[in-house]
Amino acid sequence: MNVQIDNNLTKDALIDIYGGKIPSYHPDYFIDSRLKDGFGLLAEMDGKPAGFLIYTIWWGNCPFIEVLKVKEGFEGHGIGISLMRAAAREMKAKNFDTLISSSEAGDPEGKKYPDGMSFHLKHGFEKLNTLHLPHGEEQFFSIEVEKLL
Numbered sequence: 001m002n003v004q005i006d007n008n009l010t011k012d013a014l015i016d017i018y019g020g021k022i023p024s025y026h027p028d029y030f031i032d033s034r035l036k037d038g039f040g041l042l043a044e045m046d047g048k049p050a051g052f053l054i055y056t057i058w059w060g061n062c063p064f065i066e067v068l069k070v071k072e073g074f075e076g077h078g079i080g081i082s083l084m085r086a087a088a089r090e091m092k093a094k095n096f097d098t099l100i101s102s103s104e105a106g107d108p109e110g111k112k113y114p115d116g117m118s119f120h121l122k123h124g125f126e127k128l129n130t131l132h133l134p135h136g137e138e139q140f141f142s143i144e145v146e147k148l149l
């Protein structure tokens, strides 16, 4: 299988990855703004959209992975970590040395895949604190960009 990552993330690719519709919790103005800034990465497997990553840079100095999503049925083939590595390469090029990410908190053993918590721990992210946000408890993580390269 051939996975390719580039900056050509489009709304059509997002619709495909979400299986027909971008969820309403990612409103148009959010997507438009990140695409305009060039803060989106698209993963394609054998030429077809298979996952994406959207980041932002808090305060202009702290990169944060906002959304990482692998299309249903494409999980477990390294697409998620390939997207994360591509984001790390962008951060290095922008002279940042640490990446922040997050996922829903909870016991990984008690959750079924897909599970962002075990993904981060498996790939060497260190736990920061959790925050109680409107949608629930969110676990934050950090990693040195170099560890992902």
Ligand SMILES: CC(C)(COP(=O)(O)OP(=O)(O)OC[C@H]1O[C@@H](n2cnc3c(N)ncnc32)[C@H](O)[C@@H]1OP(=O)(O)O)[C@@H](O)C(=O)NCCC(=O)NCCS
Residues within 6 Å of the ligand: 066, 067, 068, 069, 070, 071, 074, 075, 076, 077, 078, 079, 080, 081, 082, 102, 103, 104, 113, 114, 115, 116, 118, 119, 120, 122
């Ligand atoms: C979490 C997610 C990004 C992982 O992407 P992926 O391409 O399946 O992950 P990779 O193949 O790069 O890494 C595999 C590791 O991630 C974890 N993992 C998480 N979800 C998984 C899934 N559905 N299938 C396989 N592995 C998964 C496991 O630790 C796995 O390691 P293992 O095979 O030794 O058990 C993906 O499943 C997804 O989009 N989930 C829904 C959205 C989400 O939870 N995003 C993360 C919060 S930002």
